[in-house]
Amino acid sequence: MNWVILKSESQPLPPVEAADDEGMLAIGGELTPSRLYEAYSKGVFPWYSEDMPVMWWCPDPRMVLYPSKLKVQKSMRPLLNKKEFRVSMNTVFEAVIRKCAEVERPDQDGTWIIDEIVQAYTAWHKLGFVHSFEAWKGERLVGGFYGVRIGAMFYGESMFAELPNASKYAFIRGVNWMETQGIQLIDCQMETEHLKRFGAELISRSEFILQMKRAQNVEIPNWTELEEL
Incomplete structure (x- = not known):
């Protein structure tokens, strides 16, 4: 396979059908920021390891979650009812992405969230495109996740937990809040059993692009910083 090699920032990404x-x-x-915006607006995301060039992906099929179809496991309901954790948004973005980078994942050798990714997404966060959701136990940050938003489209990136169920709790509260804000579709990228338990499902790339474009064109209020959702 002869992949397209991007030789300059002015060279556009190829059509997703070329993947x-x-x-x-x-x-x-x-x-x-301009390349990341171009990529996400086309349904493309970067994923690569340290000491490698940036690699751009658009898999087929694509795993997505419709906020209204979120499944809450029975084991999580008591925690939600008693408000086991406090969930905030955008209060400690860099701490969240760095903790996501530190998570040991059995199916991965090392992390794809290398320092270049941390710096790029932190800069994009400051421009209002990338957001973090944080779970707190008292004053301790114990879980969370981050992702990209364009219009009514949210692209989930990664999550972490330092206490049992902390990331699940943040994700459930975050998705529920996103639904109230008008988010139509959450991109989960690759298929995992973990995400399937939340109600995520596979759709074709062509259907994903169609629904993504529709959601991107919906205007919803900017997300800034919230101490509690």
């Missing part, structure tokens, strides 16, 4: 069977679309370029 290979695994979903890889292009190699190279930099994680500038």
